Amino acid sequence: MVQTDDRRRRATDPDLAVRARSRRREHRGGAHVSRRRYRAPRHHHRRGVLSGVHDSTGDKRPRASRPPNSVVHQPSATIFNATMVLSGALVLVATYFVHRTFGRRVVSVPLALFGVGVLGVGVFPGNRVPWHGIFALLTFVSGGVTVVLSSRVVTSPFRYLCLAFGGVSLTALASAIFLGSANPLLVLGLGGVERWVVYPLLLWMTGFGGYLMGHADRGRESSARR
Incomplete structure (x- = not known):
């Protein structure tokens, strides 16, 4: 009524x-x-480090860390940052022993820069502009260069794997920087492009560590025969 x-x-x-x-x-x-x-945080959550170059607003911070839609959550952010700091420090320690073993600056210098880059990514999270982007780029570039140059101090067939891992990483990085929206890898999303840059480096680190352990065993066997 x-x-x-x-x-x-x-x-x-x-x-x-x-x-x-x-x-x-x-x-x-x-x-x-x-x-x-409500949907915006899920949209930003899919953004990676490579998304922080710039956009129409002129804000150069990674979109995932921009207020009010930041997806930086605890304790996962602290775990990630601590992991990067520890990993970078371990790479720097490993650089000393790699240089002692091979004595090749062409490998040890970019490897040291790679360790500094990883360490800097942990010290300066995504909301620290412009330092996070600088150290992330240093990590990507020096990591890919290190992987390619490490082929000079290893034997086949691992030498060809080093060239393949480094080539894939540097090619994915170059496509993200120079091709922009024409990058065919963008079908995977910016996070997918970033993983094509990083995952080959992680695979190389695992393989190179195993190679060095095998190299040490061969050295001990040669000394024992003498």
């Missing part, structure tokens, strides 16, 4: 009908904005 009376009043009073339609539009618009704001 009350609803019927309201309809009759809106039918006889044009101003009341206009106000009612305005309230309905405002309500629908507010609900639409709320749904967009």
Whole structure:
């Protein structure tokens, strides 16, 4: 009965009908904005380090760390940063022993830069501009160069794997920097492109560590024969 009376009043009073339609539009618009704001963090969560170059707003921070939609959560952020710091420090320690073993600066210098880059990524998280981007780029470039140059101090068939891992990593990085939106790897998303840069480096680190352990065993066997 009350609803019927309201309809009759809106039918006889044009101003009341206009106000009612305005309230309905405002309500629908507010609900639409709320749904967009709710979906935004999931959209930003898929962004990686390579997404922080820039966009139309001129903000060079990685989108995932931009307020108010930052997806930096604890304790996962602290775990990741601590892992990067520890990994970078271990790479720097390993650089000393690699140089003692091979005595080749062409490998030890880029390997040291790789360790510094990984360490810097942990010290300067994604919301520290521009340092995070600088150290991330140093990690990607020096890591790919190290993997390629390490082929000079190892034997086949691991030598060819080093060339393959380094080539894939540097090619993916170059495509992300120079091709932009024309990059065919963008079908994987920016996070997928970044993984094509990083995963070959991780595979090489595992393989190179195993190679060095085997190299040490061969050295001990040669000394024993003498």
